[in-house]
Amino acid sequence: MNKKQWNGLAFFLKDKRKKNYLRIVYEFFYLWVLKKEIPWYYFKFLYRKNISNIEDYLGTKEAYKVKHCPKYHRKEYIMVMDHKLSFSLFCKENNIPSTELISYNFRTNFYLKGKLYKINDHNELEEFFNQIWMMTEKDRFFVKPISAYGGAGARILEKSRIKVGLPSLYEELVGGDFIHEHILLQHKEIAQIYSKSVNTIRFETFIDANSNVHVLSAFMRFGRGDSVVDNASSGGVYVGVNMDNGTLKEIAYEQANFGNEDYPMHPDTQFVFGGFKIPFFKEACELVKLSTEYLPDRYIGWDVAITENGPVILEANQDPGIFTSDVTYGGYLNHPIYNEILDGVKDWVPN
Structure with a gap:
């Protein structure tokens, strides 16, 4: 079991919504035979008293094949x-x-309206952002990594607060690849x-x-x-x-x-x-x-x-x-x- 599975097991042990242990043991081994895998996924949700149709849920192998x-x-x-x-x-x-794209960057290479900007320090980054504020006439935009998942690394940049932590923001942006988008209403x-x-x-x-x-x-x-x-x-x-x-x-x-x-x-x-x-x-x-x-x-x-x-x-x-x-x-x-x-x-x- 990995760390996430251990955490799931810990929550299961404390959860008052779980079935009685005899039922849990029976269902766990039933799924083991039915799905031909150790059904650790059972402890995420299927252990609950209100779940009776456990065989209707996907096993890990089934989901992996579909994906x-x-x-x-x-x-x-x-x-x-x-x-x-x-x-x-x-x-x-x-x-x-x-969502409407404003600009993007590949590490220190920043791109806006077909023009390349070489950003070498946080002052130049601030100047680049000032162009965005002027062009969009809005005081916020959304930044997210080009290849990340689950919302990791995504943030809103606000004009009124951009000077706060700008050096660390510079290090983060030039250390990766990001797209910069208008914020949807x-x-x-x-x-x-x-x-x-x-x-x-x-x-x-x-x-x-x-x-x-x-x-x-x-x-x-x-x-x-x-x-x-x-x-x-x-x-x-x-x-x-x-x-x-x-x-x-x-x-x-x-x-x-x-x-x-x-x-x-x-x-x-x-x-x-x-x-x-x-x-x-x-x-x-x-x-x-x-x-x-x-x-x-x-x-x-x-x-x-x-x-x-x-x-x-x-x-x-x-x-x-x-x-x-x-x-x-x-x-x-x-x-x-x-x-x-x-x-x-x-x-x-x-x-």
Whole structure:
């Protein structure tokens, strides 16, 4: 077991929602035989008293095959998705609604409106930022690493506070590669739930053997505390979406290493999740289906924000959090086409 699995086990031992130990032992060995693997994932969620359909949830091997089988993923498409600058330019080229790129940098090389700037110290960095403030006529923008995951390294830069810690910010930016984007103004109804991050919907899409695009499921993520990102891996909470009407389900969850609690309300704002109708949900479903036509990897996780004018694509992920979708859906093997998805990878043996 790795550290994360040990942490999950520790939370399980303290959790009062767990089944009796005899039942747990039985189910653990039942899944071991059924899935032909040691089911450590059981201790993330399936040990709870209210979960009776344990065989409907994906095993680790099943999820790995879906995420990595070459039958579902081409390296050319993965390169576009994994590189945030490439993905931003791809969306712009194909008129896919997405966050607007301002500038970017490859270490000390900064690029703005087709011009290269060599940034050699924090004073030159401040001058570069001043050009952005003047050009955009806005006092904030969003910076995130080109190749990071889970919101790692993302931050908002504000004009009024840019001098604070500028030398350390300089070291961070020139030590990596970043894109610099306009900050989206999310829909005011969603901002009522949590306003400090842009709260996104994760959709998963699948292209079947007949080239039909399916929107498999959706869940919505919310930041908390003072976080400017909504990722569950950065401490955010996530809640499933009813696909038939675009409303949030009753309970939001968090990852085990952040406490593994359930939340009927947002922990900061006390906004009740259940029944909240996501604005432009139908349009968001249509957008990810259309985007899949342009970027035809067969299994993609799409991150979508909702603005006052409709949905906007933030990212596409070849390696989405399938276990998270599995939990919020209520067991992916209950899905009408997921057995078809697994049948497509059953004969693939990872190297």
